[in-house]
Amino acid sequence: MSNIVTLYHSGYGHTQHQAEAVHEGVRSVKGVTAQLIKVEDLESHWDDLDKADAIIFGAPTYMGSLSAKFKEFMEASSKRWYEQKWKDKYAAGFSNSQSLSGDKLNSLVQLTIFAAQHGMIWISLGQMPDASNSIGAKDHTNRVGSYLGAMAQSDPDSKAPSGGDLETARLLGVRVAEIVLKGN
């Protein structure tokens, strides 16, 4: 069995919806054990990260980069970094913010560099962007045209990202699971 953890932080619930969609995608692939962990619960789950074949990282973008709460996890992982314990594991990422761009690409780059510090292998989003005449329509997958990972945008008064953004997240979960299965 391949083992895939989705590890996330969510401040107001939007990124949690995105994380659950990723997790659902992972879970839908046969032969994979899926785990969904929030950084607040990490204390008892470091072992799960150590045993995972892939870790999918996600956090909201606040003021142009990953949330401080998620960054705390990144720093706590430095002991693993020092031993390169996660070397050659697969990694992928996602982020949510209130704007369409909202500098989320900077958060995905931050995650990619973090994963590289751990010697991990980065799986890109793998979805062509919406190329229709209704670019940005809320039910389209990858409506903003992201590539490194999954982006979601949540309206200020909404509780979750749009349906298309959640489907984008779900498909990232499926993709990671399928690549991990092929590689194991």
Next chain:
Amino acid sequence: MSNIVTLYHSGYGHTQHQAEAVHEGVRSVKGVTAQLIKVEDLESHWDDLDKADAIIFGAPTYMGSLSAKFKEFMEASSKRWYEQKWKDKYAAGFSNSQSLSGDKLNSLVQLTIFAAQHGMIWISLGQMPDASNSIGAKDHTNRVGSYLGAMAQSDPDSKAPSGGDLETARLLGVRVAEIVLKGN
């Protein structure tokens, strides 16, 4: 008189519309001399760049970063870099692509780093993003939520970016002109 050059490359005309909007914004501010130069005509305009108080750089984002044609200009500027001839000039930037995000932030970062190599001072977009319930509506300014510079998105079968994106570009021109005037 303050002197502001908008220097751009456009492959298919979309970024040219964006550049013209920036230029129009600069020109609308009293006390400023505005010049619009395309990189193809640069040979006879290096002096204009050397004399400018600010240079606003723009190019399309192709495959995730600035066009090769614009990069040729960046490399040709290395003689100026070596003498730090543009040190303390103001700089700003813009980019167009077919998707809403389309990794344009990476192009704006590329421009910011380029300007920093020249010792320039970077003027941010300075426009709050669209925070309405109609996020991304084509007539809104800064509809994607960009901060380092102006982003524009052009539909595949269109000839120019949306009206809101052109107004975003125009306002960047105004902003650069006003800051340069204050600083001179």
Next chain:
Amino acid sequence: MSNIVTLYHSGYGHTQHQAEAVHEGVRSVKGVTAQLIKVEDLESHWDDLDKADAIIFGAPTYMGSLSAKFKEFMEASSKRWYEQKWKDKYAAGFSNSQSLSGDKLNSLVQLTIFAAQHGMIWISLGQMPDASNSIGAKDHTNRVGSYLGAMAQSDPDSKAPSGGDLETARLLGVRVAEIVLKGN
């Protein structure tokens, strides 16, 4: 009088040395009031940030990006962001890590994007890199070839960055002060 704040986080003291060098540079320029504030003391200093003409931001690079502790400040500043209270202030930045590159450029980009979200104007380092045959010699300024801001490298068993890196930081302070004076 122009008013310049150096705001920093330091985990083990190295970045504090770098921050003190920046602050010393600012202070050495006549006509400028200099303040050195650590993020831990920020509660009573938000007013000082609001009144500053320039804020120079600095933090260590941990796992490829700014420290979580500094990111907490960035997020706490979102109330100012919402009102664009810091719009048109000058900004600059610095970072320290254990390696020569150590992905510190990513931290400087993170700071640049953060400052852009606040509508600030970014002052680059403005120092040509070491071009000698002894590239990287510890007493050289800008020995690693950085442009967006000041980088410092601290050996694992040292208490502070090298002399050249501290001088690099000091010169950044001088530069920011001189540009602010000219612009005010």
Next chain:
Amino acid sequence: MSNIVTLYHSGYGHTQHQAEAVHEGVRSVKGVTAQLIKVEDLESHWDDLDKADAIIFGAPTYMGSLSAKFKEFMEASSKRWYEQKWKDKYAAGFSNSQSLSGDKLNSLVQLTIFAAQHGMIWISLGQMPDASNSIGAKDHTNRVGSYLGAMAQSDPDSKAPSGGDLETARLLGVRVAEIVLKGN
């Protein structure tokens, strides 16, 4: 047999030495067919790229980002991008410049984003940085502390990067070959 192409541009020969070191590393692993292609010769080699299991991209960093010549290749690959012909191939990257940092991280991010646009899977450098008291010594591998890919620094009057930087490049070639073999 797994098939790995090292594709590079070199302006003055330094990056070619780095590319040859990567290629040598790939070639040293049994079960792998290695090809070294320069972008100038690409016209007759697109098929080789299409058939490769992994492509390792490399170019010099000029003015803070990849050379225009290499960017031309990136844009010429857009036809493959449109069909996502390279999806799920492995990718990795390297860059050379005259300074130790020299904003090479920006070039590696540019390559990572480019590879993600193609739906590729990014292999990080996977080498812990030099942690000795002689940080930056020219015979050390990963002396600058890079993670996304291999960095090399070449003195202005030298013909090639330092021995440690070439070994860093060689080890990246070995790493990519071993991961591709395991995954195929």
